[in-house]
Amino acid sequence: MDSGQEYRVAELAQAAEVPVRTVRYYQERGLLSPPVRRGRNAYYDDSHLERLTLIGDLLARGHSLEGIADLLASAEMGGGVSELLGFESAAAAAWSDGEIDIDLTELIDRFGDQVTPEIMTEAIALGHLRVEGDRLVYYSGRLLDTATALVAAGIPLRALLALSWELEAAFDRMAFAFVQEFRTHLVQPVLDRPSPAQLQHLSRTLAELRPVVRQVADEQLARAMDRRIRIDLPEMSQQLSHAADAVPASSPADHRRETSES
Known part of the structure; x- marks a missing residue:
């Protein structure tokens, strides 16, 4: 556990804007590391919050939980998840001038x-x-x-x-x-x-x-x-040209009348 912010499970869920059951489900699937236990209490840190944020970002980009598990496993072996997110951001940025x-x-x-x-x-x-x-x-x-x-x-x-x-x-x-x-x-x-x-x-x-x-x-x-x-x-x-030929030519008197009316 690092020296940063500590969270109980409800506090972590609130900070990540997910239900508590989602936090526990990700732990069961191995997407989120277990908390540190002190006595009967479990404590999470900022690394857990960052991981939940990353999972949420990947889900929003259309990745499945199975695909996310593979990406996270690759990241732990030196793969570039942040570089992948950078590529997806570059590829998915809107081309129009904005809504x-x-x-x-x-x-x-x-x-x-x-x-x-x-x-x-x-x-x-x-x-x-x-x-x-x-x-x-x-x-x-x-x-x-x-x-x-x-x-x-x-x-x-x-x-x-x-x-x-x-x-x-x-x-x-x-x-x-x-x-x-x-x-x-x-x-x-x-x-x-x-x-x-x-x-x-x-x-x-x-x-x-x-x-x-x-x-x-x-x-x-x-x-x-x-x-x-x-x-x-x-x-x-x-x-x-044919349409112009079909228009009757105006007389000088017509022109003078149009000029005086204007």
């Missing part, structure tokens, strides 16, 4: 009567909008501003949501392709020769590649837009 809280009044200010129950349901199904109690959470402030600008320009909100389904599928394919390349060329070499140093290097590499991947996506979209516009522009120009 924002928004209320129904602001949505209506932005989109007017286009905000209907059906639109709200579809936005939630897309994952753009989330209801948490009495508040709404939009998953990207930048995307919300983009939608606002497009609707203000004249594109209906319903059409934007339909477009979003198409984009979700396209970008899911792009993300899948990138992750497969990462797994093959970056993760697999670490699996072949695992070490804490390799995990640290992988974490740094993933963090450095984030802006690169976003730039690739941006440039690929730009190239696709250039190609699409070259295909569609002649037809659009011809249609606009």
Whole structure:
């Protein structure tokens, strides 16, 4: 036992924000070392609290208790659990610019009567909008501003949501392709020769590649837009030209009347 804080089992459970039965269950499974006993009393220390915090962190990241047991056993033999957590943090960090809280009044200010129950349901199904109690959470402030600008320009909100389904599928394919390349060329070499140093290097590499991947996506979209516009522009120009020809030319008197009225 070190000279730090000491805990009875109920105090440890409270500090770790878990039930007492969880502490005892982890002990039974060998995930938590036994306490020091003095007489009839059992005492835990900060190392037990750190272990409970680590287990909770790993569970939150999707690890099973069996997997956690293997990781902890590896750590006791010199494996890099902290490096693994660093890799997971680098890999799982959000790519979007961050969620924002928004209320129904602001949505209506932005989109007017286009905000209907059906639109709200579809936005939630897309994952753009989330209801948490009495508040709404939009998953990207930048995307919300983009939608606002497009609707203000004249594109209906319903059409934007339909477009979003198409984009979700396209970008899911792009993300899948990138992750497969990462797994093959970056993760697999670490699996072949695992070490804490390799995990640290992988974490740094993933963090450095984030802006690169976003730039690739941006440039690929730009190239696709250039190609699409070259295909569609002649037809659009011809249609606009015909529409302009169909507009009656205004007379000088009409022009003077419009000028005086303005």
